[in-house]
Amino acid sequence: MADRKKAILRAVTDDYITTAEPVGSRTIARKYGLGVSSATIRNEMADLEDEGYLEQPHASAGRIPSDKGYRFYVDTLMTGRDLTGHEEKRIRAEYERRRDEIRALIRTTAKMLGDISQCASVVVGPTVRTAEIRHIQLVPISSETVLVLVVTNSGLVEHRVLSIEHAMHPSDLDRISRILNNRLRGSTLAQMHGAALREIQAELSAYATFLDQMFELLLSAMHSSDEERVYVDGLMQLLAQPEFKDVGRARPVLEFLESDDLVLRALTAVGSRGLGATVVTIGSENVMNELQSCSVISAPYGVAGRVVGAVAVVGPTRLDYSMVTALVGYMAEGLSDILARLDSCESGE
Amino acid sequence: MADRKKAILRAVTDDYITTAEPVGSRTIARKYGLGVSSATIRNEMADLEDEGYLEQPHASAGRIPSDKGYRFYVDTLMTGRDLTGHEEKRIRAEYERRRDEIRALIRTTAKMLGDISQCASVVVGPTVRTAEIRHIQLVPISSETVLVLVVTNSGLVEHRVLSIEHAMHPSDLDRISRILNNRLRGSTLAQMHGAALREIQAELSAYATFLDQMFELLLSAMHSSDEERVYVDGLMQLLAQPEFKDVGRARPVLEFLESDDLVLRALTAVGSRGLGATVVTIGSENVMNELQSCSVISAPYGVAGRVVGAVAVVGPTRLDYSMVTALVGYMAEGLSDILARLDSCESGE
DNA sequence: ATTAGCACTCCCAGCCTACGAGTGCTAACG
DNA sequence: CGTTAGCACTCGTAGGCTGGGAGTGCTAAT
The missing domain is CATH 3.30.450.40 (GAF domain)
Structure with missing residues (x-):
């Protein structure tokens, strides 16, 4: 595309972006001193419209960029800029x-x-689901509730309150936490199934029902936290x-x-x-x-x-x-x- | 207020609530069979307008309830209703x-x-600020970070990541957690200052800088969580x-x-x-x-x-x-x- | 006290017109 | 041949006008 045509397309786009009004040939000639008259610009603009870069909202208004025009502007015309210091x-x-x-x-x-x-x-x-697990911890809150805590490498801390039927001793929870950490650290919640789970269940068979509840909770947490x-x-x-x-x-x-x-x-x-x-x-x-x-x-x-x-x-x-x-x-x-x-x-x- | 007038005010309000259109005397007479003609209703409506319960958006439109009208409707006219089963x-x-x-x-x-x-x-x-603290726990995440966990009686679980300079042994953290719990359970974060803090500092003087950092974090958490x-x-x-x-x-x-x-x-x-x-x-x-x-x-x-x-x-x-x-x-x-x-x-x- | 009838008011939608902005075309110019 | 000036033309918009409709307020009759 000829340089002048590019300059005109850029001017139209810049102007429309700031004013939100269709921009006419006179405006371009006056404000963007390209050294040519409005008539010339009119001709060029007609060409740009034929080529699909500009369009007219109605017959005798100025031109505005089409999607194609914006695309060209973004790809090749736009002057990259940094944020202001402020x-x-x-x-x-x-x-x-x-x-x-x-x-x-x-x-x-x-x-x-x-x-x-x-x-x-x-x-x-x-998302917790696909992030690497950095840390899992069970925190005793009361005799009937345990807080399940998952910290991921993306800095996310997810927690859920788990109601339990039988009180568990803090040292039990610590032991479970330690094993969960060993087994699961570095993997993701989404991977937390099949083999890994079975191994944990085997190692901690004494806590089977507790673990079932906990895994179920983590599973539902995985999905519900997506909405948030x-x-x-x-x-x-x-x-x-x-x-x-x-x-x-x-x-x-x-x-x-x-x-x-x-x-x-x-x-x-x-x-x-x-x-x-x-x-x-x-x-x-x-x-x-x-x-x-x-x-x-x-x-x-x-x-x-x-x-x-x-x-x-x-x-x-x-x-x-x-x-x-x-x-x-x-x-x-x-x-x-x-x-x-x-x-x-x-x-x- | 006369019963009929009340009935008319109720009808106007009900109708306007559902249709969002100013309601005229004819509409009331037809739709809310009060057994009187539109002329009568017109007279009553004129009265209601004089008393400030109704108003006209413009001279020859129907009436709509004024704020005072709604107030009367809510206080004495409205038929209480339950939610639908659905x-x-x-x-x-x-x-x-x-x-x-x-x-x-x-x-x-x-x-x-x-x-x-x-x-x-x-x-x-x-808010965490004024809720009773049920549980405070420090969870070791890595050698440089500790998770500070606060659970309140309103079911809120607030957590913050605290960066520490010197690694702390999990048993130290447990000990601190235990003491924090003893001292702070039942009180609120907002009350967590003055005497209570000094006592904790005294009892745990070995961890002075750590405690300082932690309390500062809790303080800022108190305020920033308000926005959320x-x-x-x-x-x-x-x-x-x-x-x-x-x-x-x-x-x-x-x-x-x-x-x-x-x-x-x-x-x-x-x-x-x-x-x-x-x-x-x-x-x-x-x-x-x-x-x-x-x-x-x-x-x-x-x-x-x-x-x-x-x-x-x-x-x-x-x-x-x-x-x-x-x-x-x-x-x-x-x-x-x-x-x-x-x-x-x-x-x- | 209530009602029927009627004149009146006022909004709104539709129509028209004048205006202005901007184009497209043509003819002249370097 | 590209560029420019001039001009007729188009089209959207704003402002003014009008007819219809909805609804009132008043009055007289019941």
Whole structure:
């Protein structure tokens, strides 16, 4: 594509991203001094429309970028940019405060993503199911209840209260804990079946019913905690965007974002590309119908080369792609860093 | 007030609640067979308007209840009603599944409240700060990290990861745990200062720095966990209500609901009336400006006579007061029941 | 006290028009 | 041949107007 055409496409896109108004040839000529008249720009814009990069909302309005136009903009036109020092500092400060509880950290991450991007944000937290077990511990709470504690390498601490029929002595619980740790450390809850379980049962045959109950509890915890991995924020910011001033247009998107399982499914797909890959999905490129009027920028994060979750920003296709891409990438990296520190710290036993 | 007038006010309110349209005298005469003509009803309605129970959105539309009208309706007109068997069964079923983790339970409660009421719902979870401590335990995770575990009588399990400089032997941790338990069981984290702390420090002077770090962590946990007590759901249901079809009208309310601390402050006020009191706040009765176009129905729940949290439904003033009142009361009671069972079970040591 | 009848008010939806923004085309220019 | 100026044309939007409908308030009759 000719340089001037690129410059015009870039100008149209930049302008539309900031003003949310269809942009005309005169505006381009005046504001983006390309050294040519509006008539020339008109001709070029007509070409760009023929080629599918621009479109007209109605016959005599300015042009706006099509999904294809945004795609070209993101792939080759966009000037990459870093976060401002202010933004970066704010994120760092928040991360300093929230090091000790991973769920709070993730909640905060979603909040900051929404705030800075002025769009809706989603963070998918780590799952216990596939994380490596670092530590299992049974804690006696009362004569009838035992707390089952699982700490994973992704910093997640999962706990469940188990009701037991017969009181157990703390030293028994310690002994069981020790054996569970030996057998299960390093594996995942999802792998916790078959052979491993049988071995444990054999070694601790005296506690058969207790172990059965406990494994059942862990199994159900594995599934139910999945629903609580999704943190959504910034719905308000989304509603503030002009393309969603009509509730009818906003509803499908908001409904999608409120249904955790759909979001979860959509974002786990992102993880498949591996760590460090920020994915931009524009309008109709989205598989989910509800999102076809939106763009999604997402990036996975993880520990030790394994993807454990993802962060994402959802906004109108008219999105500040360069800012949000930088932001999402930065946040994913930040989460990965913190997890890595937790990981190395805990494994250094 | 004359019976017929009451009947008319009730009819107007009932009709408006279901249709969301101003209701005229003819409608009342036809649909609510009171045995009088529309002209009579017109006269009565004019009176009701003079007395401030009804108002007209514009000169020749039907009437709608004013806040005062709703208040009268709620206090003396409304026919109390129970939940349908279907609704009740659904709630019970969900509560059966979620007994073992209080946060999941609360999240689910918010979801059900929103679903059934077709309005926004809020649940404030218990706070660690003022709950009685049932159990404190230090769990060794690695040579550099210790997990600090606090279990309260409200079923809450709070945990934080503490980084330590010098490795500590598990038996040391056990000893500290035992002493912490002896000293602190039955008191609250908020009371955990002054005398009690000094005694512990004296008894465990060998671990002074460790204890300092731990208490500091608990202190910060007390505050930061407050932000995570608020669970909001059903924002979509709210947007589906006709009074919020205009985003401009919906925004303030949604913004309020998204700011956890405001919600928290508003709902802790509810707790002051004591357990079992369902509070209905109608339109302008709300202290918060953002909510003056809404009604809020809220009820506290708790254990052992102490309020630990609250559930609430937020909707337009045109709210199905009888259904939502029953719902909110039922949910608060349900939560209280579950907490009571947890409490008695854990204290029966 | 209640009711029927009727004039009146006011909102709303639909229609029209004027306006403005922006295009597409054409012809002139370097 | 690319670029530019000029101009007619299109189309959406805002503002003004009108007719219909819903509902009231008043009055007179029962």
